Amino acid sequence: MKSCHESRRPTPLRRLLIAAAALAGIAAAPAGAQTEGGELVLAQGANPPSLDAMTSSSESARNINMNIFESLVTIDENVNPIPMLAKSIEASDDLMTYVFPLREGVKFHNGDEMTAADVKASLERYREFGATRGMLDKVAEIEITGEYEITFRMSEATPTFIEGFASPRAPAVIIPEEEAAKGANEIEIIGTGPYRFVEFVPDSHVTLEKFADYTANEDFDGPTGFGGNKTAYLDKATYRIIPEAGARIAALEAGEVQWADQLPVPAAKRLMSDPEVTVFEARQWAFLTLIMNWKLPPTDDIDFRRAVLYAIEPEEVMAIATEGFYDLNHGWQYPDRTYNAGDIGKEIYQVADIDKAKEFLGQSSYDGEEFQILTDPNYGEHSRAAVVIAEQLKGIGINAVVKQLDWATVLKIRLTDEDWNGWTLMQGLEPFLGPYGIAAKMTGEQPHQRGTDPVLDDGYNRLITGATVEDRQQAFADIQTAVYDLVPQIKIGDVGRMQAGSARLKGFKPFRAPRLNDVWLE
Amino acid sequence: MSDSAAVPAPRQYRATLREAGRQLRGLLRHRSIRVGGVLFGSVVLVAILADLIAPFDPNKNDFRAMLAAPDALHPFGTDAFGRDILSRVIHGTRLSLLVGLLVVVATGVLGTVIGTMTGYVRWLDGPVMRVMDGLMAFPGVLLAIALAAALGPSVVNAALALTITFTPRTARIVRGSVLVVREMPYIEAARACGAPHRRIILRHILPNALPPLIVQMTFVFSVSILAEAVLSFMGVGPPPPTPSLGNIIAEGRAYIQEAPWVALTPGVAIALSVLGLNIIGDGLRDSLDPRLRNL
Known part of the structure; x- marks a missing residue:
């Protein structure tokens, strides 16, 4: 096996990831005059069972958590894995070692800087509580190899490892080391994402606000998938829990919410003729x-x-x-x-x-x-x-x-x-x-x-x-x-899946969870 | 009051029949009972003849006719499965009436037994009625939803949940009547003649305590229809694809703007059934309550 430093030479996998990331970043780069500020109200049908992102694979939790937390790698717009909190992904030729140099200067919502100790603690916690912890089964050891570098030693070569590790299903998010020492659903909701957690009132709402010290990933030209160079324009986002589809539609039409999920198709078709509403079809x-x-x-x-x-x-x-x-x-x-x-x-x-x-x-x-x-x-x-x-x-x-x-x-x-x-x-x-x-x-x-x-x-x-x-x-x-x-x-x-938003909502593109970054209200 | 035991049996039955016929004719002279009877009778007739008059199989899906607007083929349109709404409402009405009937019979029997025993046997009154008070402390429909959810979705469980919910109220009404009647001089006379308790209860107390119970049963019937619709609407009634008025409304609520016929048609059916029963109940109360009879 090659040493970590030797393995920094771009491997075919690495070259592929970097190229895909760059292309996806360019493809999804935002354009036009964005408006800063305002509150986006989103309507979804169910409570998040937990905001401890590692422990829940629920869609209702993912809708929120993907804006609060980030992971080492994630997926781009075309579902290819890309680095997020990692600077790059360096795989040895025999696929028995993966080195993840970390982006420096990334801040948690509590103001602390993310280091390799936080990453190791988070991933060790994921092995214990992660809802899809099986994706780390082939990782024999997680080693801190620098203040801003983490290395995985594999027990078996698994060419598809990075695809699995990038999954947002129950993402292997990075949280502060002290939080990672806590049990499932016992953590403070602290991530590195563009929005920070404010409050969760079950059966009512979840509120997030813009994280002013968010560290954007400038390795990318623009946002892509759940990663890339993300920008928060909105000051605040509120997820309202509205189980009844008819009530979600009524709230959208009344202007009480600016985005609604899981719309009945006949209602979505009716809304297509409403100039105040934009319907998003996720085929x-x-x-x-x-x-x-x-x-x-x-x-x-x-x-x-x-x-x-x-x-x-x-x-x-x-x-x-x-x-x-x-x-x-x-x-x-x-x-x-x-x-x-x-x-x-x-x-x-x-x-x-x-x-x-x-x-x-x-x-x-x-x-x-x-x-x-x-x-x-x-x-x-x-x-x-x-x-x-x-x-x-x-x-x-x-x-x-x-x-x-x-x-x-x-x-x-x-x-x-x-x-x-x-x-x-x-x-x-x-x-x-x-x-x-x-x-x-x-x-x-x-x-x-x-x-x-x-x-x-x-x-x-x-x-x-x-x-x-x-x-x-x-x-x-x-x-x-x-x-x-x-x-x-x-x-x-x-x-x-039919989703709809107010015509004032700009920059929104349907994905596996609504992304608060790079959207704004006119 | 004379002891009816002294009258020969055939003559007594003829007299009873004559008296019942006279009372029925008296009731039918009441306009509310006639109007309510026609209304509710029509609904009952539709339910009984459901298999003959429903134009389609209520569970027959047709994806080429989903949410079709009312037309000659489907006078009340179709639902999201392309099923004929008229046929589903007809069969749903049968199920609602069946649940209502089961609840009325079960509640009537249980409520009468409990009410009579607690009203007549003094030492039973305290403990049993406290249990009834405990059940009555829960909001009726909420209790029914909780019980139906615990028992699982089915027609029998829905009826059972509603029976448990409405029995305490019926028992309380019967008990109230029994408490009044048992103090009447003719009951004292029967006791003095050596009539056994069973005879006193069955021949003297119950017949005279029945009028409020009859009015209560019309109320229980109409509330049971409504409550069954609520249970089905909440998803704890009969399981799909069995049509019930509540689950047809529940299925239609998502399309209330695009296909209002799905929710409105069963809603009208519920309204007609309950209206008919309430009018009958009003008429019965007016006819059977001596205080209101001459107003």
Whole structure:
């Protein structure tokens, strides 16, 4: 292995990251006359379960936390990893060492300067409490190699490590060393981001204000993704918790909020003709899926699962579940992505094959027992999909029942082997970030389907350790083939998301969380 | 008062029937009862004939007709699943009335037993009524929501939750009547004649304590329909895709500006049912309360 200093010579990975970062930065550079000051009020549907960013993978928390906290690396506009609090990412040729020189002079919201000690403490805390701490499994040691330098020693070469480490799902954010010594959800909310935490009143609002001493990353020409050269124009931002979609729309139309999330599609279409409102369409927002429970009859039977797969007519489910804002896509990656596996499974997916479904049902040991579809009313797409799927399955003689419970209860039940056979779920960040998150949910210690299969396990292992892109593409293609054969999950289609903002809101571009930087109010 | 036991049974039944017929004719002469009866009777008829008169399967999805405006094919439009609103409201009305009926019967039986026992048996009064007071201390609909959430979403659980909620009020009304009636001279006379407690309760006290209970039952019926709609609206009523008036409104609230027919149609159905029952209740109160009879 080369020494850290030797490894500073740009490796192919490093050159790629720097080039991608520079390009993305240029592409997203802001233009025009921005207005400083003012308060932006945002409406979202749910409370953040926690503002301890490491511990929560919830979207409602991420919407807020991505503006308070920053991590060593993050993703750019094109979902490529880029340095954020790191100055650069230097990987050894054998991928057993990663050196992260840190940006100097970065201030925490408490006024202290960030050093390598804060970074090490934060990442050690992430290993303990991080909601996606598995991404650090291959890191054997985190070493302080300078006041502004941190080094990872890996236990196994993992070419996809940086992609996973950059994930904003439950980001590995950097917090002051003294806070990192505290337990989960016990910290003061102190980050390095452009906005600092002011107050959180559950079921009411979260308030942030501009961090005057924010240290922008001048290695970039402009903002990109969750990183780049970020500028805070707004003085204050308030996230109002408004669970009811109709109330969010009314608040937007009344001018009480300037941005609203998760709008019903018919309402969003109506708002498109309102000159006071700008509607933002995020077309590739999530995959709508039906997860199978391999541990409970009748879904422990592969023939039964295949019967369900063949019985589902995706267009009807998608049209109703998404209120018409969808794309039919058999793939477990978006069509324009590197790891898209082509036509694998397309023939099975396209239209329901009732004869084949009945044939598989006949081969199975199914004896009329209930096929319980677990769902929740909190995400309309989930509950509507469950209802339509249940009706379609009844058509081939499956005794499908919809088991609708609140979201929190659903999340508890789905972690057990009992009381559910299918579970309707939108998977948003996983496909957005590439193939790893999606594949990880079908293998390992806690797969969505509650069981594992050697074919899937092998595919995932080859995916994360494959030396070349082609190796990894082949591994993902094999996974997609296995998914259409073993049916751990059923892909229903791609779901869009409607958001809207006041016409006064400028600079806003939809991303995985609303970014307060580089937006302003006219 | 004469002891009815002395009258031969067939003659007694004929007399009872004649008296019941006379009372029914008297009630039907009351305009409120006739108007309410026609209104509520129509709703009941729709519920009974739901399978025959609903133009579509209430759970039949049609993604090519999502949120379609009212037209000749779908006179009240369709919902976000493309399901016919008229058919869903017809079937939802049946379910609402079924829940209301279950609650009325269960509440009537339980409330009558508890009210009568606590009113007649003095030592039971204190402890049992304190339990009833405890239940009444919770806001009715909130208690029903909590119970339904704890029991899980289903028609039976919704009815059970509402029964638990409304029984204390019914028991209190029956107890009040029993307390008054048991002090009447004819009860004292029956006791003096050696009539057993069971006979005194069943033949002398209950018939005379019934009028307030009958009025209360119309109230319980209408409130149960409303409460079932609330439970379904909150997501703790019958699970989807079972249509109930409350869950149809809940599904329509997100489209209130773009497709108001989804929420308005079941709302009108609830209003008609409750209005009919309330008018009947008013009429019954006027007819059965001697103080109001000649006003």
